[in-house]
Amino acid sequence: MFALVVRFECRDEAAAASFDELTAVVVQQITEREPGTLIYATAAVEGEPLARVFYEVYRDRDAFQAHEQAGHVRDFHARKDPLLSGTRVEFLAPGAAKGLDQGRI
Structure with a gap:
């Protein structure tokens, strides 16, 4: 499993x-086209109207690379970048969890 926020x-x-x-469109495309993307959850941040957080879980690093190289994701990145004043990426080492079938991943 490979995850990031x-x-x-x-x-x-x-x-x-x-x-x-843009996010609503790309999430639909990810849902339809990316079987290796296990979770792609987006959220607005309470009390910070300009902040958004994505939680992403992939089957493995190869699934993440496939996601990053997909045309719909590349288009999303190109169209969203001018809208942003900052981005922070944190790669995770997943531990104990509820809701992820650890035996399947």
């Missing part, structure tokens, strides 16, 4: 709205 800071409220629209 990404925090995005949008430039302003209009950028945040556009970011959310």
